[in-house]
Amino acid sequence: EAQVTQNPRYLITVTGKKLTVTCSQNMNHEYMSWYRQDPGLGLRQIYYSMNVEATDKGDVPEGYKVSRKEKRNFPLILESPSPNQTSLYFCASSSRTGPGGEYTEAFFGQGTRLTVV
Amino acid sequence: AQKITQTQPGMFVQEKEAVTLDCTYDTSDPSYGLFWYKQPSSGEMIFLIYQGSYDQQNATEGRYSLNFQKARKSANLVISASQLGDSAMYFCAKAPPGRRALTFGSGTRLQVQP
Numbered sequence: 001e002a003q004v005t006q007n008p009r010y011l012i013t014v015t016g017k018k019l020t021v022t023c024s025q026n027m028n029h030e031y032m033s034w035y036r037q038d039p040g041l042g043l044r045q046i047y048y049s050m051n052v053e054a055t056d057k058g059d060v061p062e063g064y065k066v067s068r069k070e071k072r073n074f075p076l077i078l079e080s081p082s083p084n085q086t087s088l089y090f091c092a093s094s095s096r097t098g099p100g101g102e103y104t105e106a107f108f109g110q111g112t113r114l115t116v117v
Numbered sequence: 118a119q120k121i122t123q124t125q126p127g128m129f130v131q132e133k134e135a136v137t138l139d140c141t142y143d144t145s146d147p148s149y150g151l152f153w154y155k156q157p158s159s160g161e162m163i164f165l166i167y168q169g170s171y172d173q174q175n176a177t178e179g180r181y182s183l184n185f186q187k188a189r190k191s192a193n194l195v196i197s198a199s200q201l202g203d204s205a206m207y208f209c210a211k212a213p214p215g216r217r218a219l220t221f222g223s224g225t226r227l228q229v230q231p
Contacts, residue, residue, distance in 0.1 A: 031216060033218055040223070042208075042221045042222065042223050042224065043208070043210075043219075043221040045218040048218060050216065058218060088160060090162060092219075097216060098148055098150055098169050098170075098171065098214075099148050099171055100146065100147055100148025100149065100214030100215070101148075101214045101215045101216050102146075102148055102149050102150045102169075102170075102212040102213060102214045102215075102216075103150060103212045103216065103219070104150050104167060104169060104212070105164075105167065106152060106164070106210075106212070106219055107164070108154070108161070108162035108164070109161075110160070110161045111160040111161055111162070113160065
């Protein structure tokens with residue numbers, strides 16, 4: 001079954017304690033990305049990766065790091081989490097494109113609810 | 118910047134009736150894609166339907182159909198025969214050309230009443 005798997009689903013942590021949210025896809029997709037979802041602000045992209053060892057900032061990258069050492073995995077790292085990073089996080093992957101290079105599919109993980117106290 | 122507008126923050130519909138959720142977008146892109154996702158209270162983002170700007174016909178997936186009006190830049194989701202399980206947030210999203218990220222609307226909360 002084609003899927004994007006995030007772990008953990010729920011996480012409560014304290015300010016400043018480094019954490020990693022894992023993301024793995026089994027569809028051999030080149031493109032992977034991370035979003036955060038906040039009430040009233042919708043989904044905003046944090047980082048994305050076009051392929052292995054190719055990552056770039058999205059709209060809200062401050063306070064986050066990513067890596068893409070393998071095609072299937074794209075972990076999100078919070079080196080020193082703060083309360084304003086409390087949010088619902090989604091990992092997504094895509095591959096197929098249309099005539100203009102627009103993605104024609106986008107698979108999302110189940111989401112990770114992060115609370116930083 | 119790409120902008121997706123969902124003007125209905127909340128909608129009510131009676132079970133078994135049809136409902137239309139509105140979505141309009143800004144674009145000058147020659148080619149783009151439009152998505153609708155459902156987000157139940159459990160939080161996951163469930164893909165519903167996709168429409169390519171070049172597609173001649175409106176997309177359909179079971180009870181979901183997309184009323185795509187390219188000249189008006191609208192891509193409204195139609196849910197036929199609403200079910201209680203359709204109660205959720207619904208998001209419209211646009212994929213621009215060039216392998217770039219999706220841009221999401223603010224969502225519409227649909228409540229299906231028995």
